[in-house]
Amino acid sequence: xxxAGRIEVVKDLETLSVQAAELIADHMRESExxxxxxxxxxxxxxxxxxxxxxxxxxPWDKVEVYLGDERFVPPDHPHSNYRMIRETLxxxxxxxxxxxxxTDGTPQQTAHAYEEMxxxxxxxxxxxxxxxxxxxxxxxxxxxxxxxxxxxxxxVLQDHTHWVAAVPEGRDEPRITLTYPALESxxxxxFLVSGAAKRDVLTRVRAGDPxxxxxxxxxxxxxxxxxxxxxxxx
Ligand code: 6PG
Numbered sequence: 501x502x503x504a505g506r507i508e509v510v511k512d513l514e515t516l517s518v519q520a521a522e523l524i525a526d527h528m529r530e531s532e533x534x535x536x537x538x539x540x541x542x543x544x545x546x547x548x549x550x551x552x553x554x555x556x557x558x559p560w561d562k563v564e565v566y567l568g569d570e571r572f573v574p575p576d577h578p579h580s581n582y583r584m585i586r587e588t589l590x591x592x593x594x595x596x597x598x599x600x601x602x603t604d605g606t607p608q609q610t611a612h613a614y615e616e617m618x619x620x621x622x623x624x625x626x627x628x629x630x631x632x633x634x635x636x637x638x639x640x641x642x643x644x645x646x647x648x649x650x651x652x653x654x655x656v657l658q659d660h661t662h663w664v665a666a667v668p669e670g671r672d673e674p675r676i677t678l679t680y681p682a683l684e685s686x687x688x689x690x691f692l693v694s695g696a697a698k699r700d701v702l703t704r705v706r707a708g709d710p711x712x713x714x715x716x717x718x719x720x721x722x723x724x725x726x727x728x729x730x731x732x733x734x
Contacts, residue, residue, distance in 0.1 A: 516728050528559055533562065535559075535636075560593050570601035570676045572603050599617060607666035619663070637686035639691050645715065647717070649677035651667055684718055693725065696730040
């Protein structure tokens with residue numbers, strides 16, 4: 501599927517958060533068997549996680565939570581994506597599994613360990629078309645066109661072999677990220693984009709401009725962009 505996917509423009513970040521939570525919930529309810537949900541970090545999805553945690557009667561016992569990327573900091577650090585997800589989503593709910601990206605050892609060891617765990621959950625070491633690793637992958641978009649921690653200019657952009665990689669440079673702290681093949685192996689990719697500062701990059705990524713890492717994703721499944729009016733320019 502093309503990265504342009506389908507776009508839904510909503511009034512503001514609050515509406516975007518509610519709609520994102522409802523869309524994720526619908527997919528959870530409809531899925532048969534385990535529901536593998538990969539979450540993103542940053543600020544935009546906080547409200548979505550908050551709402552998702554408050555929706556009633558969701559089948560959390562079949563949901564496995566994964567992370568699309570992590571900052572290489574201890575799990576209680578203010579920059580930790582896992583900490584943000586714990587505080588917003590996981591306070592009062594108990595999914596069938598929560599697979600945080602560990603941040604002990606070295607970034608390379610961590611990436612390797614997370615990849616091994618994903619392979620075990622997937623039940624194979626080769627990603628098969630038509631058999632996606634994730635049911636739903638939530639992603640954000642940075643002003644520089646990054647998504648997850650596919651950061652412009654970093655060697656991870658050329659890694660089409662591993663599922664998880666360390667990104668030692670390019671940000672204040674090292675990052676651990678799913679690579680293109682792992683991100684692309686999802687039944688649905690849901691991008692959440694908010695704010696006027698993202699307007700230009702949103703247009704260019706959806707047009708497939710390869711200068712932006714997010715535009716180089718070749719998703720196997722459906723792509724939905726849930727964006728607010730400020731980001732859409734509408
Ligand atoms: C992270 C991310 C990252 C994020 C974008 C957009 O750990 O920072 O997962 O890829 O999604 O930076 O973040 P915002 O939506 O908060 O701008």
